[in-house]
Amino acid sequence: MCRPFAGTPGRKLMKRFIVFALAACAAAPALSQPYPSRPVRVIAAQSAGSSLDTIARIVTGKVSEFFGQQLVVDNRGGAAGTIALEIGARAAPDGYTVIVGASSSMIVSQFTYRKLGFDAFRDFEPISLIVNADGVMAVHPSVPAKSVQELIALAKAQPGKLHMSSAGVGSSSHLSGVMFTSLAGIQTVHVPYKGGGPMAAAVVAGESQWLIAPAASIMGHIKAGRMRALAITSGKRSPLLPELPTIAESGVPGYEFNSWNGFFAPKGTPRPIIKTWHETIRKALAAPDVIQLYANQGLVPAGSASPEEFGKFFRGDYDRLAKLVKIAGIKPE
Template sequence: MSNDLFNLTRRSFGGLLGGAAGAAALGTLARPALAQSFPSRPVTLIVPFAPGGSTDLVARLVAAKMGDALGQQVIVDNRGGAGGNLGAGTVAKAAPDGYTILMGTVATHALNPALYKKISYNAETDFAPISLLVNVPNVLTVNPNFEAKTVKELIDLAKANPGKYSYASSGNGSPLHLSGELFKKLAGVDLVHIPYKGSGPALVDVIAGQVPIQFDNMPSSTEHIKAGRLRALGVTTAKRVPTFPDLPAIAETLPGYDTYSWNALFAPAGTPKEAIDRLHDAAVKAVADEAVKAKLSDFSAVVVGSGPDELATLVKTELAKWAPIVKDSGAQID
């Protein structure tokens, strides 16, 4: 081979190597750029319950701040129905691109798989966990004109009048329905369950006196309790909550009674990690915001802001916890 040909070949090969290195460098630079490009349009946050309930309240507080962090609006879309299955199923089948996410709850990811004979999604495999946002206590309330002023008085009244009194909840198989069923079992009383399509409609009838008793999430009942439109008898968590230190825990009368709800963000399974990371960071910033924390604290929601792995573990734990409770309650939905 001549020197000229050798030099030409060497230069060409070197150029190829340089081009390959440049392409690799561009690829390396492109990956962060791709991550930063999400989201390039608004994100839809599906709330699988009617407006007015605690899940809706938490979602709207968090969505606004997430939008600030993402640089794109996070739009809350209420898709109530089938105890949360409709909205959850919608997200499970959505494009896994991060633009459709779910405000999941203990109902969608722990209770419904045990309650429903047929369900359109798998709580573990059809979703990519983003973050557990808050834990939310529930509360037992009555209309202010109702005779019972304590948990013990309610139990005594119900025992003396089996089947006479009814309690409202946000729907068949909801955490609040099962809070009521657990109460009935431990107290040995017969109360009639009246299901509603969400906490909002149930609150209206309890305040109006159409139904005397309700199990509700603390967030949606807090202002009504403070205003005297409802009388709170007890919180459903094992211990009292800081925002209502004088309100007894039901467990003080019924040892072992402990139920609560939680709100968490999920994306469809297969959503790119870059999108999950961006959504997680925005969600954690949202619940860490002092104004958001103050509003959540007003109705006793406890901020968590977990990572995706912790949320995945929670779902497994909750599924195992609630399955026997649902079975013992006899609740089953076709």
């Protein structure tokens, strides 16, 4: 047999073949392992106790059962969730880091910050919607308003005196609140906090008088009497909270607001892993105990027919939120 001389193209090709063959052999055991074979980190783009945290923990508990592996929720609040997304964007795309993001952190942040360490459309793989959540308007029990109209009248009688807490500039609680004050023609003081937990705590403590927040973040306070619910932000009454009127029917026509939460993976995560996550999330969201846990928070699990459908939904929501950012007068910082 003729042999290629050292340094010839044939010899170089043979060396490359051997390198690739050895790499394939080394990778084979890892590829043959069932996924996941170790704990998975779930980065939650909000603080502990926030609505996103509650929503994430309900479904990850069931996904963990189906996977037979621990899912470690890593709360990274602050900067409207952008800190968490920067960490997620830099994570290895190996299936062992996923991100739970919200409309505020994934989309609105692009309007509120001049510089971000990520691009929401370029750096993440959409996996599945979790919920499309309605918000609840609530006040501190000491506030002498038991309806939306009474709150509007109080604000007009004391312009600039009532404080509205939010989870941060550009958060869903901020945008929904500004949309309300704009349509109602009132002036209140916006007080941004570092996440949904501190936002709710501010109203409970009486530091702020009112808020509009995702139901999951404040239902516990409402049920315990630490807040008084006045209305819901959806276009029609919720079957889970039928006693609450909508803000629109309470005298603010045209008002409707909701926010969503969903799973994402770092860009480049293998498609089989994306599909495994999507299928397991759908199965988890259909579980009766998960449905009940969400119902306790005034929520209905949504899910997505496919990762591609969620990606289309995600991109389509950009235009809706861009209009709200303009109404809010938010400028990049």
